[in-house]
Amino acid sequence: MKPVTLTIGELAARSGVAPSALRFYEERGLIHSTRTSGNQRRYERSELRRVSFIRIAQQVGVSLERIRDALKELPEGRTPTKADWTRLSARWRSELDERIALMQRLRDTLDGCIGCGCLSLQSCRLYNPGDELAAQGSGPRKLLG
Amino acid sequence: MKPVTLTIGELAARSGVAPSALRFYEERGLIHSTRTSGNQRRYERSELRRVSFIRIAQQVGVSLERIRDALKELPEGRTPTKADWTRLSARWRSELDERIALMQRLRDTLDGCIGCGCLSLQSCRLYNPGDELAAQGSGPRKLLG
DNA sequence: ACTTGAGTTCAAGTGCACTTTAACTTGCAG
């Protein structure tokens, strides 16, 4: 009968993350494993969610340290509940929103810079994203403060 | 009379980039300078635009190598025309569009996973009907790539 | 002339996120 836990190779295959990276994450305290009598790692299936989460967060440009801090809020001993994940995901949702808003602002501004041909730091809105943004007035970029 | 060129300190102050970073960019061929009789760097004002562009592109997550390749298309000898910049900016515009789309997909997917409380991108029925992705081991990369 | 801040080079160091290497052990199929 197939056991419920995953070997490092299985977790690697399913997560798309190299075994060496998984060991590295574990060393840094982002994921956890138990050991067999022969000292091999065995992962709970819930660790798959952690790994997914790590990769998503990295795409959004969050450092492993910050990811670890976020993951610390998940229960160590028990499998996270839906509520645990929801709380955490909501936080990352705003992180994503911020990131998207930034990119859109960047894009809009770049459009503006194409128009004026400036790209000069002194006047460029990219480096002075203040009142001018509000005056510019289109797009959903004020999702967050 | 104030000369039209900038010292490395002035360029640093105006661009918000450390002198050491500017030397590094120059070493890597991203920006260029002339030298005074005393061997000090002097920058054309157009270099300010290059530096701005480098920082913008970095914000979007582009490597210095790719940025250098893009900047190679700008004329070496003369100040870039508006048309030069427009051509380049248009390319980055699509880069930005791609990334924004990616982030939005990520956010929407995360929303869905919050809804079902799973966050297991491999098995989430909403986004990966069936378990075929898990069998392929594509993981988050499927979503992200 | 003297002092001070800004500039110069080259080499080495830093931080992040891993990957690779070497030497060794475990687990499973035949």
Place this chain on the structure above:
DNA sequence: CTGCAAGTTAAAGTGCACTTGAACTCAAGT
């Protein structure tokens, strides 16, 4: 039981993007 893929460790190496340090020169004000 054997063979071999897959696992283990610690340590060193990689690539990127810079920063720091040492030892020196240049430019400008008093």
